[in-house]
Every structure is written in C-alpha cells, then in structure tokens.
Amino acid sequence: MPKPTIAITIGHAHYTRIFSDATWRALDAFADVIHHPGDEPADKAALIALLPAADACITSWDVAPLDA
Numbered sequence: 001m002p003k004p005t006i007a008i009t010i011g012h013a014h015y016t017r018i019f020s021d022a023t024w025r026a027l028d029a030f031a032d033v034i035h036h037p038g039d040e041p042a043d044k045a046a047l048i049a050l051l052p053a054a055d056a057c058i059t060s061w062d063v064a065p066l067d068a
Helices: 012-018 021-030 044-053
Strands: 004-006 033-037 057-060
Touching: 004 021
Parallel strands: 004 033, 004 057
Antiparallel strands: none
C-alpha cells in the first residue's frame, strides 16, 4: 500500500521551531512529504496549488484558512 501524502504548509522559516530531526524522520517513514515552498506560511493561492496532491496537511498559525 502506498504511503499517504502529507503537505507541510507552515513555511520553511518555522521548521526548526516546530519540528525536531526525530519528528522529520518519523514523518518521512510514515508518509511522502510535500512542502509549501515559501519561507512564510502558505496563503490561499499556495494552498490551492499544494493541497490537491495531499491526503492530509500540517498547518499552523498564519496559514490561510482551509475552506471548501
């Protein structure tokens, strides 16, 4: 069975504050991880581009709202 795809939407500038190396290893073992390419949290246009390929996402403050 293929791994789920998880989108990280928080922005690269916040990675070290939120994720430890052990967390990244565990996430990579569990899922295929795709990343919002920006340093800051994803805006609506970035979510629209990123989320269709994802089964789930990790979000945080300042990421655009997830709506239908």
